[in-house]
Amino acid sequence: MFLINGMEQDSLAANDRSIQFGDGCFTTARLCNGNLPFFEQHLRRLQETCRALMIPFVDTEMLAQEMQSLAQAHRDGVLKVIITRGSGGRGYSPSTCQTPVRILSVSPVPAHYPHWQQQGITLALSPVHLGRNPALAGLKHLNRLEQVLIRAHLEQTDADEALVLDSEGWVTECCAANLFWRAGDTVFTPRLDHAGVRGIMRQHIMALLAQSRYRVVEINAREDAVRQADEVLICNTLMPVVPVNQFADARYLSRELFEFLAPLCEQSIKS
Template identity: 40%
Template sequence: MNNTWVNGVASNQVSITDRGFSYGDGLFTTIKVTDSRCELLTEHLVRLQQGITALAIAQVDFKVLLDEISAIAKSLGSGVIKIVITRGEGKRGYSSIGCDSPTVVVSTSLLPEIYQAWQRDGIALGVSTIALGINPLTAGLKHLNRIEQVLVKQQIDENQWTDAVVLDCQACIIETSMANLFWRSGDIVYTPNLDFSGVKGLMRQQVMAHLNADGVEIVEDRFKLSSITDAEEIFMTNCLIGVVPVVAIESKHYEIGRITQQLQAMLNSKDTNG
């Protein structure tokens, strides 16, 4: 069952003058809950704080927020907690003067069961023709301006794809509609540079840290679509799906590779050990 709290009070409504509604003026994070425990909780809270700082939103009481989501996770057991923070209510126009009371929305949902099948069997991707814009000011942030992703998802649904590779307006690989991308050729793992577009996912950070610790070379750069064609393995990551193999991009097929399997085993070990 879905439940929603607005500023700590059970509610499914926000003001029509809220800047999150009017301008997408805010940010969010989505947390996987397992055995009443929020996974990567510290990292999620740090990302929210970084976003608040980057967007110059008034400070949120993180102790209150932590207590709230911990209690929610305990009652939820397993599923998903989403936190949305907006600049709060404002007057007409873009100016944020006087917007000193952020809105904090916490909601819960079930974790889609299909993710387990994706982890086991992998998924096939299309290639979206909806290009992402370039904006280094907001690149990497999980802000509320998601209209590009909405348009990409419309194309995915129209073509009955599971997901799609998404490029920026300079035809460089950025991500999929929901996840970050990695691929391996030889002993080197590649992933797109996200300093100009896209979301720097927390699972992406975890994967890169794990590969670095294992001595795996990672190349982070701006790649054209042709760079991924001859990869020996491809996988995608986010906090909810974990590590999912990519078994096809359009008509090109790929095997589920050793790095993908090692990363999945690492994540499963963490889940088992709490």
């Protein structure tokens, strides 16, 4: 189902800037037992991204009520929230757009994630590189053509997810997840100053690691650093964390970090 500006409908104006220019942002949240884990973080992400994109979104309280209402009504699933700049004229100027649009939808949790958690996954190196743009780095905006191409290429392989580099060849993320790798007691995750999405589960895992015996480091690294790791895992708020068995010719036998993080991440979803 879709809720657009508080009404059940599935039609959007043809001149909405999300259609014309990908002008907007979104967040994807897990619904669990009628609750919305990381609710404040999801709401903050939308607010901060709207500010960064200069979208004049002011209906935060109304959006929060709609999110909580859908969580209670559907109990379990995936809640996607989109904010577009709204409808405007033909050109790029956003000056005539003062009424952003809220779009909420609910769908089932991806059925393959539990299998991934139990069995682990394989990564393939994506031939599609992410463009570097500090003004948009970290943001979950609606311009996702890079991810569409990454997924299209991934589907031509036997791998489950893609390791994605930026245009300078730095390891950045996966198609729909953030990335961590471990070498001894040090855990690395890519810097996201120029490309990639700053995921909510990524931030949560970094906070968990900061209180553990592990040292977490944000780093600019080449793919060889991932190949040489003791362990690799990926995460997002739906998974929430999944071990990697293989990337290219590298195989990872250890699940030490995964076994530490998995119960803590699951608890954060279900509590």
